[in-house]
Amino acid sequence: MKNKRSRRLSGGLKAAFSNRSFVIGFxxxxxxxxxxxxxxxxxxxDPNALSPTEVLAxxxxxxxxxxxxxxxxxxxxxxxxxxxxxxxGLISASIPLVVGSIIGLLAGFYGGIxxxxxxxxxxxxxxxxxxxLVIAIMAILGQGIxxxxxxxxIIGWVAFAKLVRAEVLVVKNSxxxxxxxxxxxSDRRILLRHxxxxxxxxxxxxxxxxxxxxxxxxxxxxxxxxxxxPPTSEWGSLxxxxxxxxxxxxxxxxxxxxxxxxxxxxxxxxxDGMTDxxxxxxx
Amino acid sequence: xxxxERKCLLELEGISKWFPRKRTVKDAxxxxxxxxxxxxxxxxxxxxxxxxxxxxxxxxxxxxxLARTIMRLYDPTAGQIILDGRDIxxxxxxxxxxxxxxxxxxxxxxxxxxxxxxxxxxxxEEPLKVYHFVPKDExxxxxxxLLRISGLSPEIANRFPGEFSGGQRQRLxxxxxLALRPxxxxxxxxxxxxxxxxxxxxxxxxxxxxxxxxxTVLFISHDLQVVRHISDRVIVMYLGAIVESGKTEDVxxxxxxxxxxxxxxxxxxxxxxxxxxxxxxxGDPPSPISIPSGCKFHPRCTRCQERCRTEQPALTTLPDxxxxxxxxxxxxxxx
Amino acid sequence: xxxxxxxxxxxxxxxxxxxxxxxxxxxxxxTVxxxxxxxxxxxxxxxxxxTCRSILGLVKSPGRxxxxxxxxxxxxxxxxxxxEMQAIRGREIGMIFQEPMTALNPLLKVKDQIxxxxxxxxxxxxxKRYNHALEMLKLVGIPSPESRLEEYxxxxxxxxxxxxxxxxxxxxxxxxxxxDEPTTALDVTIQDQVMKLINRLRDQLKMSVILITHDLGVxxxxxxxxxxxxxxxxxxxxxxxxxxxxxxxPYTYALMSxxxxxxxxxxxxxxxxxxAPPNLANLPEGCPFAPRCRFAQDICRKEKPELLxxxxxxxxxxxxxxRDGRTQFVGATAKGKQEGGAxx
Numbered sequence: 001m002k003n004k005r006s007r008r009l010s011g012g013l014k015a016a017f018s019n020r021s022f023v024i025g026f027x028x029x030x031x032x033x034x035x036x037x038x039x040x041x042x043x044x045x046d047p048n049a050l051s052p053t054e055v056l057a058x059x060x061x062x063x064x065x066x067x068x069x070x071x072x073x074x075x076x077x078x079x080x081x082x083x084x085x086x087x088x089g090l091i092s093a094s095i096p097l098v099v100g101s102i103i104g105l106l107a108g109f110y111g112g113i114x115x116x117x118x119x120x121x122x123x124x125x126x127x128x129x130x131x132x133l134v135i136a137i138m139a140i141l142g143q144g145i146x147x148x149x150x151x152x153x154i155i156g157w158v159a160f161a162k163l164v165r166a167e168v169l170v171v172k173n174s175x176x177x178x179x180x181x182x183x184x185x186s187d188r189r190i191l192l193r194h195x196x197x198x199x200x201x202x203x204x205x206x207x208x209x210x211x212x213x214x215x216x217x218x219x220x221x222x223x224x225x226x227x228x229x230p231p232t233s234e235w236g237s238l239x240x241x242x243x244x245x246x247x248x249x250x251x252x253x254x255x256x257x258x259x260x261x262x263x264x265x266x267x268x269x270x271x272d273g274m275t276d277x278x279x280x281x282x283x
Numbered sequence: 284x285x286x287x288e289r290k291c292l293l294e295l296e297g298i299s300k301w302f303p304r305k306r307t308v309k310d311a312x313x314x315x316x317x318x319x320x321x322x323x324x325x326x327x328x329x330x331x332x333x334x335x336x337x338x339x340x341x342x343x344x345x346x347x348x349l350a351r352t353i354m355r356l357y358d359p360t361a362g363q364i365i366l367d368g369r370d371i372x373x374x375x376x377x378x379x380x381x382x383x384x385x386x387x388x389x390x391x392x393x394x395x396x397x398x399x400x401x402x403x404x405x406x407x408e409e410p411l412k413v414y415h416f417v418p419k420d421e422x423x424x425x426x427x428x429l430l431r432i433s434g435l436s437p438e439i440a441n442r443f444p445g446e447f448s449g450g451q452r453q454r455l456x457x458x459x460x461l462a463l464r465p466x467x468x469x470x471x472x473x474x475x476x477x478x479x480x481x482x483x484x485x486x487x488x489x490x491x492x493x494x495x496x497x498x499t500v501l502f503i504s505h506d507l508q509v510v511r512h513i514s515d516r517v518i519v520m521y522l523g524a525i526v527e528s529g530k531t532e533d534v535x536x537x538x539x540x541x542x543x544x545x546x547x548x549x550x551x552x553x554x555x556x557x558x559x560x561x562x563x564x565x566g567d568p569p570s571p572i573s574i575p576s577g578c579k580f581h582p583r584c585t586r587c588q589e590r591c592r593t594e595q596p597a598l599t600t601l602p603d604x605x606x607x608x609x610x611x612x613x614x615x616x617x618x
Numbered sequence: 619x620x621x622x623x624x625x626x627x628x629x630x631x632x633x634x635x636x637x638x639x640x641x642x643x644x645x646x647x648x649t650v651x652x653x654x655x656x657x658x659x660x661x662x663x664x665x666x667x668x669t670c671r672s673i674l675g676l677v678k679s680p681g682r683x684x685x686x687x688x689x690x691x692x693x694x695x696x697x698x699x700x701x702e703m704q705a706i707r708g709r710e711i712g713m714i715f716q717e718p719m720t721a722l723n724p725l726l727k728v729k730d731q732i733x734x735x736x737x738x739x740x741x742x743x744x745x746k747r748y749n750h751a752l753e754m755l756k757l758v759g760i761p762s763p764e765s766r767l768e769e770y771x772x773x774x775x776x777x778x779x780x781x782x783x784x785x786x787x788x789x790x791x792x793x794x795x796x797x798d799e800p801t802t803a804l805d806v807t808i809q810d811q812v813m814k815l816i817n818r819l820r821d822q823l824k825m826s827v828i829l830i831t832h833d834l835g836v837x838x839x840x841x842x843x844x845x846x847x848x849x850x851x852x853x854x855x856x857x858x859x860x861x862x863x864x865x866x867x868p869y870t871y872a873l874m875s876x877x878x879x880x881x882x883x884x885x886x887x888x889x890x891x892x893x894a895p896p897n898l899a900n901l902p903e904g905c906p907f908a909p910r911c912r913f914a915q916d917i918c919r920k921e922k923p924e925l926l927x928x929x930x931x932x933x934x935x936x937x938x939x940x941r942d943g944r945t946q947f948v949g950a951t952a953k954g955k956q957e958g959g960a961x962x
């Protein structure tokens with residue numbers, strides 16, 4: 001049965017690439033990832049090189065996006081920031097995806113007191129706005145990127161757990177799970193082979209938009225001076241720096257914002273496309 | 284039943300399944316008694332080896348709950364389940380697993396009963412692998428065999444359930460149920476979601492398999508004609524209890540219980556000239572939360588008398604082996 | 619009695635996608651007379667529901683009515699504007715569905731849902747409207763209607779919900795009721811009640827009914843005339859009694875004999891129709907039923923048959939090439955009825 005996996009994969013890819021929003025999102029995201037992997041190829045200048053003669057210069061052929069208050073090239077800084085932002089998005093979103101899904105899976109499948117406890121905890125966490133909670137936790141842990149990750153992890157699993165649990169509650173009563181139980185399969189097998197593959201899709205779709213949320217949170221924390229510390233370039237901190245010059249050098253704020261927006265749109269389109277074809281594939 | 288030479292494969296002794304209702308804060312404050320949905324109450328029956336036993340009733344009569352309780356998907360509130368001479372009511376873990384694979388189930392909805400993310404091969408291979416049912420290198424042949432006896436082409440093994448029609452999916456469900464070579468199959472409304480022309484194919488397949496593999500079948504359906512066609516014996520349930528049972532022809536030709544009679548009158552006849560204006564029965568079945576006193580059927584029964592309101596009729600066995608729970612049965616001289 | 623209320627002529631409803639065109643309704647013609655129940659019977663995907671949606675102008679994209687006429691009292695509904703159709707739906711032609719819960723608003727009391735459907739110019743005071751709503755619930759036989767008017771849909775059982783749906787559909791004096799599998803989701807005893815209720819209301823309110831169903835038993839108990847559909851086309855159309863006693867199309871015949879109980883219970887194997895209905899996007903060249911037909915001959919695989927009167931009887935239309943060999947299976951039906959055994 002060698003062709004089994006490849007057949008499944010090709011079937012999945014075919015469905016994915018016949019979906020327009022997925023394709024557009026995929027192209028945008030792929031470009032962003034390439035930029036993040038090889039910033040040196042795209043950057044025209046050293047992002048940290050100061051050039052006192054060219055302070056706050058407008059966009060030109062030498063500096064596509066102009067320069068900042070130290071004369072650094074905004075375009076190159078935005079390019080280098082891509083790596084940082086993507087890293088923030090991925091690291092802060094993947095742990096919650098994994099942990100939240102596992103919790104949701106177990107809580108939904110076994111129910112009972114553990115389920116009740118987790119769900120109440122979840123209600124408490126959900127009662128506060130996401131960013132406010134992250135800031136509160138960072139206020140305890142102190143600033144810095146590691147602490148920012150930890151803060152997002154502490155809160156992030158909640159949404160995934162809730163999503164997966166809701167799906168598990170439906171799927172665990174489905175007739176094919178009942179059939180698996182009648183066959184006497186172990187809980188582990190039922191969870192991994194029968195329930196997980198049929199419940200994870202909404203979590204994965206949410207994951208794409210959650211990366212965007214994390215990037216935005218990272219950016220706003222940097223904007224507030226809590227997250228990434230200068231001189232590392234990060235879109236949020238770039239915008240923060242530009243804030244003081246918004247009247248005479250708007251390019252310092254606009255272009256990092258644009259990068260952030262485009263990446264966000266790309267990931268959201270992937271998520272949208274996935275919602276479409278994962279749903280239809282179910283039947 | 285009066286066939287002592289036949290071996291009893293499954294026996295239920297006073298099986299009940301009550302689901303507790305969630306208590307509200309108000310209930311707790313008022314110290315209200317906990318309420319139960321009495322899905323199945325005190326059901327006793329025997330299923331003999333090789334027979335096809337039909338189980339008939341309307342939605343909410345407890346037939347699916349009974350099936351799931353037999354399968355030990357639910358723990359019975361009371362009673363005993365004896366499978367092949369062994370009490371499996373309290374078995375757990377591995378012991379339960381070993382006994383339970385003698386029984387399998389075919390489900391109603393051919394769409395929700397197959398895992399959409401497993402290929403046909405993976406689905407059929409899984410139980411064989413888990414139980415080491417056949418040597419590893421013989422698994423592909425065994426999967427082929429299962430597909431063939433279910434009337435499917437072995438070439439479809441690498442496809443996903445979503446690519447099949449309802450009838451083919453129901454065949455897949457049957458192939459899966461046969462994988463562990465069970466002796467007893469519960470078919471829960473296996474044809475009611477299918478089109479008429481496909482329904483006949485599946486009924487024929489079930490009848491053939493039952494004969495070839497010497498299966499015992501509990502066939503659950505709301506469709507009297509289907510049960511009449513396929514079952515040797517039939518049990519009629521109302522509000523969680525058996526009201527009548529007996530040989531199929533006997534029950535359908537001369538129903539003793541007024542409810543059986545109503546069911547038969549209500550089923551739309553193919554006879555164009557048999558139209559009537561009168562309802563077979565008025566009203567809806569009562570909820571299984573507040574079951575009427577006395578005979579459960581009395582509020583809707585046209586033959587209801589004072590005794591029916593207060594005294595619950597016991598399920599009594601008549602000399603010819605039929606069972607009935609009614610104070611004033613139809614078509615009989617000896618109540 | 620014999621003036622047609624609705625005349626559907628050569629209706630074609632197609633679904634378009636990038637790769638294929640699905641001919642869901644492919645040249646369907648029939649008439650519905652005043653005060654009759656007309657049945658559209660067939661298996662899932664045969665186009666019966668789509669025919670019904672086309673009549674009401676409810677075909678959703680990517681589907682489109684591409685040809686034909688739907689004459690209601692002589693006016694072509696296909697040429698009506700959206701607003702005119704809205705006025706006709708609910709006032710003149712109403713519809714009830716298989717699952718009433720999805721068609722009722724769960725957040726509104728039953729009273730308000732009935733009142734919303736009333737013509738405000740006729741029922742111009744709140745009292746008149748309330749009284750009419752009460753009247754409608756009584757008409758459809760809901761016990762203690764005063765208190766039930768104040769309840770929400772979820773407090774009703776399936777059968778009662780279907781009655782509420784009927785009450786809403788009928789409250790403004792319909793002339794034509796389209797009933798799409800109205801009893802399929804219901805238990806036998808409730809199905810029996812709803813069937814008889816629709817029969818009674820049809821006579822009482824002097825309306826016509828188009829009944830869409832897959833259940834031949836329901837047809838036998840409700841319809842005056844029937845059209846059997848297969849692969850988007852009518853294959854046989856006649857009055858109900860003739861259809862059940864002398865089916866002339868092999869599909870109708872096969873459908874009837876494959877029903878358990880139709881040929882007697884002594885028979886262990888049911889006669890089946892082998893295979894599955896064809897893909898509507900890729901129909902065979904000849905008769906769409908030919909690949910599954912026991913009587914198929916060469917001509918059936920090459921040429922599409924026309925819907926023609928059977929032996930000159932204009933009230934009995936059959937779409938089949940084979941017109942002489944028919945005695946073969948008609949004999950088999952009679953035999954099946956007597957001896958309880960038809961040949962495989």
